[in-house]
Amino acid sequence: MAAIVSKAPGRICLFGDHQDYLGLPVIACAIDRYIWVEGVPNNKTHFKINMPDLGETLIIECEHQHHSVKKGEHLKAALEVAKRYGCDPRSGFDIIIRGDVPINAGLSSSSAMVVAWMQWLFATFGCDHDITPTFLGQVAYEAEVLEQKSPGGKMDQFTSALGEIIYLETAGNESFLKLQAELGSLIIGESGIPKNTLGLLEDLKFNAQKAISIIEERNPEFEIGKSGIESYERYKELLPEILRPYFHAAIKNYSITREAYAEFQRQQPDLIKIGTLMNSHHGILKDILHTTVPVIDKMVDAALEAGAYGVKIVGSGGGGSIVALANDRNEQEIIEAIKKAGAIKAYGVNVSKGACIIND
Numbered sequence: 001m002a003a004i005v006s007k008a009p010g011r012i013c014l015f016g017d018h019q020d021y022l023g024l025p026v027i028a029c030a031i032d033r034y035i036w037v038e039g040v041p042n043n044k045t046h047f048k049i050n051m052p053d054l055g056e057t058l059i060i061e062c063e064h065q066h067h068s069v070k071k072g073e074h075l076k077a078a079l080e081v082a083k084r085y086g087c088d089p090r091s092g093f094d095i096i097i098r099g100d101v102p103i104n105a106g107l108s109s110s111s112a113m114v115v116a117w118m119q120w121l122f123a124t125f126g127c128d129h130d131i132t133p134t135f136l137g138q139v140a141y142e143a144e145v146l147e148q149k150s151p152g153g154k155m156d157q158f159t160s161a162l163g164e165i166i167y168l169e170t171a172g173n174e175s176f177l178k179l180q181a182e183l184g185s186l187i188i189g190e191s192g193i194p195k196n197t198l199g200l201l202e203d204l205k206f207n208a209q210k211a212i213s214i215i216e217e218r219n220p221e222f223e224i225g226k227s228g229i230e231s232y233e234r235y236k237e238l239l240p241e242i243l244r245p246y247f248h249a250a251i252k253n254y255s256i257t258r259e260a261y262a263e264f265q266r267q268q269p270d271l272i273k274i275g276t277l278m279n280s281h282h283g284i285l286k287d288i289l290h291t292t293v294p295v296i297d298k299m300v301d302a303a304l305e306a307g308a309y310g311v312k313i314v315g316s317g318g319g320g321s322i323v324a325l326a327n328d329r330n331e332q333e334i335i336e337a338i339k340k341a342g343a344i345k346a347y348g349v350n351v352s353k354g355a356c357i358i359n360d
Contacts, residue, residue: 003038003039003040003359004038004039004120004123004124004357004359005036005037005038005120005357005358005359006036006037006038006116006117006119006120006123006355006356006357006358007034007035007036007037007116007355007356007357007358008034008035008112008113008115008116008119008160008161008354008355009030009031009032009033009034009101009112009160009163009352009353009354009355010030010031010033010034010035010101010107010108010109010112010160011028011029011030011031011107011108011111011112011155011156011159011160012028012029012031012107012186012188012314012323012349013026013027013028013155013314013315014027014028014029014165014260014274014278014312014323015027015028015253015256015257015260015261015277015278015281016028016155016253016257017253017281017285017291017312017313017314017315017316017317018204018205018208018249018250018253018285018289018291018316019153019170019250019253019254019257020152020153020154020155020168020170021151021152021153021170021205021208021209022153022208022209022212022224022250023170023171023172023224023225024170024171024224024225024250024253024254024257025167025168025169025170025254025257025258025261026153026155026167026168026170026257027165027166027167027168027179027257027260027261027264028155028159028165028166028168029159029164029165029166029183029186029351029352030159030160030162030163030164030351030352030353030354031107031186031188031349031350031351031352032349032350032351032352033099033100033101033102033107033349033352034099034100034101034112034116034352035097035098035099035101035109035112035113035115035116036096036097036098036099036116037095037096037097037113037116037117037119037120038095038096038120039093039094039095039096039120039124040093040094041091041092041093041094042092042093042094043091043092044092045061045062045091045092046059046060046061046062046092047059047060047061047062047089047092047093047094047095048092048093048094048095049075049095049096049097050094050095050096050097051096051097051098052096052098053097053098053099053103054103058075060075060076060079062079062089062090062091062092062093069147069148070148071148071149071150072148073148074110074113074114074117074143074144074148075113075114075117077114077143077144077147077148078114078117078118078121078140078143078144079121080143080147081118081139081142081143081147082118082121082122082125082127082139082143085122085127085128085129085139086126086127086128086129087121087122087125087126087127088125088126089121089124089125090125093124095120097113097116097117099112099113102190102321102345104194104195104319104320105190105191105194105195105315105320105321106195106313106314106315106316106317106319106320106321107188107314107315107320107321108156108159108160108315110144110156111140111144111156111157111160112160114140114143114144114157115136115137115140115157115160115161115355116355118136118139118140118143119131119136119355119356119357120357122136123357133161133162133163133354133355134158134161134162134176136161136355137154137157137158137159137160137161137162138157138158140157140160140161141154141157141158144156144157151202151205151206153170154168154170155168155170158176160354160355161354161355162176162178162354163352163353163354163355164178164179164351164352164353164354165178165179165180165181165183165264165351166178166179167179167261167264171225179264181264181269183271183274183325183351184271184309184325184326184327184328185324185325185326185327185328185331185334185348186323186324186325186348186349186350186351187303187308187323187324187325187326187331187334187335187338187346187347187348187349188314188321188322188323188345188346188347188348188349189299189303189321189322189323189324189335189338189339189341189343189345189346190320190321190343190344190345190346191293191295191296191299191319191320191321191322191342191343191344192295192343192344192345193293193295193296193318193319193320194319194320195315195316195317195318195319195320204246204289204291204316207242207243207246208246208247208249208250210243210246211239211243211244211246211247211250212224212247212250214238214239214243215235215238215239215247218238219235219238222235224250224251224254225254227251227254228251228255229251229252229255231251232247232248232251232252235247236248245288245289246289248288249284249285249288249289252284252288253281253284256277256280256281256284257281259277260274260277263277271309271325271327272309274309274310274325275308275309275310275311275325276309276310277310278309278310278311278312278325279304279310279311279312281312282300282310282311282312282313285312285313285317286313289317291313291316291317291318292313292317293318293319295341295342295343296313296319296320296322298341298342299311299322299338299341299342299343300312300313300322301341302337302338302340302341303322303324303326303334303337303338303341305337306330306333306334306336306337306338307326307327307330307333307334308324308325308326308334309325309326309327310324310325311323311324311325322338322343324338331348334346335347335348
């Protein structure tokens with residue numbers, strides 16, 4: 001049996017952080033940092049999964065067994081979801097999962113792993129659905145979020161599965177549009193501070209949803225997806241002061257994402273304007289939602305001073321990484337500035353295609 005290698009990219013959120021779990025659109029792109037899943041038959045009834053990047057080895061029985069899944073057990077959760085779609089593992093494999101997406105850095109290493117793992121399961125054992133990128137993003141979302149009752153949204157899984165730059169509608173039946181734009185230089189700066197994904201996401205999601213539900217109860221005509229920036233002043237008095245920042249951030253970020261989407265629709269988007277909108281988006285994440293930490297703030301300031309068009313934190317916050325948008329000419333200068341500001345690593349990345357199978 002020929003080895004099957006499954007590959008899925010990490011991602012950057014350009015616009016729409018903390019919006020996908022509200023059913024609002026996001027603009028994100030896959031990057032050329034990947035998670036790979038490769039397996040060889042072991043003539044046993046279990047998967048022996050070696051994860052050298054984490055220094056862990058996991059054994060999962062593969063046949064006809066329901067696994068109780070706890071939060072964080074992404075591979076078990078994905079296996080359970082895959083079985084519901086006709087994937088029927090009947091033989092064991094020795095599997096290695098490795099990658100160059102930095103772990104717990106805001107670039108969706110866990111989602112890339114889930115996408116690559118589910119793609120490998122379907123390619124190896126079959127499925128009763130067509131394995132389209134959209135289907136792969138949906139089942140990975142079910143595995144990582146719904147199965148584990150986690151607070152995240154759909155952006156990470158869909159971006160990894162679909163690839164390139166996408167505008168993703170996250171309400172109802174997901175629709176997306178590939179955005180054909182040249183982004184110049186994209187630079188990642190890793191803070192080295194692990195982000196607090198679940199805790200921060202749970203708090204932000206709960207408070208934003210609570211604020212919106214209060215407004216909807218008192219104004220049945222209100223729809224967050226049809227709201228403009230003026231909605232904050234119109235409805236803020238209905239909310240207790242503690243919830244106002246979350247509603248304010250949701251409305252402002254949604255407005256910025258729509259403005260960015262309009263710019264991306266132009267034949268030649270203005271990267272300086274895109275960068276300015278990134279800066280505005282980061283300002284909301286920093287000053288209203290308070291998702292940054294001091295070293296992130298220093299890295300952002302350093303990149304802007306070195307000539308970046310725009311810079312923002314990526315991921316749920318509380319640590320993680322930044323992304324800077326720049327022209328190609330001063331990429332190295334910006335990389336060095338980010339490092340001097342405290343980043344443990346800084347490097348350029350390219351927009352990548354989505355998840356795929358590599359047959360040896």
